[in-house]
Amino acid sequence: MYRKSYLTDIDTPQLHNLPDVEHLHNYTRYRRIKDSIIHKLFYDPDNPEFTSLQQNSWAVVLGVFMGVFTAKWAELIELCVEVVWKIIPEKLLIWGVFTDLDGHFPLPHYMWVCPAVLGGVSYKT
Numbered sequence: 329m330y331r332k333s334y335l336t337d338i339d340t341p342q343l344h345n346l347p348d349v350e351h352l353h354n355y356t357r358y359r360r361i362k363d364s365i366i367h368k369l370f371y372d373p374d375n376p377e378f379t380s381l382q383q384n385s386w387a388v389v390l391g392v393f394m395g396v397f398t399a400k401w402a403e404l405i406e407l408c409v410e411v412v413w414k415i416i417p418e419k420l421l422i423w424g425v426f427t428d429l430d431g432h433f434p435l436p437h438y439m440w441v442c443p444a445v446l447g448g449v450s451y452k453t
Contacts, residue, residue: 368381368382369381369382369385370382370385370386412442412446413442416442417435417438420435420438421435426438
């Protein structure tokens with residue numbers, strides 16, 4: 329990396345091993361622009377009070393996040409309702425736990441058994 333100068337006894341760096349100055353300049357310019365955008369839109373450590381633009385930016389970010397979360401939550405709830413009130417009663421009827429309306433333990437009893445069992449489980453946890 330260093331070569332010995334013939335004029336002095338001091339080691340000098342070789343010019344071909346020096347970093348690319350143009351690349352460093354572009355990187356620092358990109359970094360300044362990125363920091364400037366982040367400081368303007370989200371948080372400026374030099375001025376910690378939120379501006380209107382920062383408040384609106386955070387409102388948009390939180391709105392998008394909570395919108396996606398709510399949509400996925402609704403899908404999960406719909407799936408759970410489908411499982412608890414359609415799939416499980418069908419399986420219990422097939423397995424013979426419940427009977428048709430004329431049997432000794434008709435399927436409409438599931439309407440009170442399910443909330444009692446699930447309520448007891450959720451109360452214990």
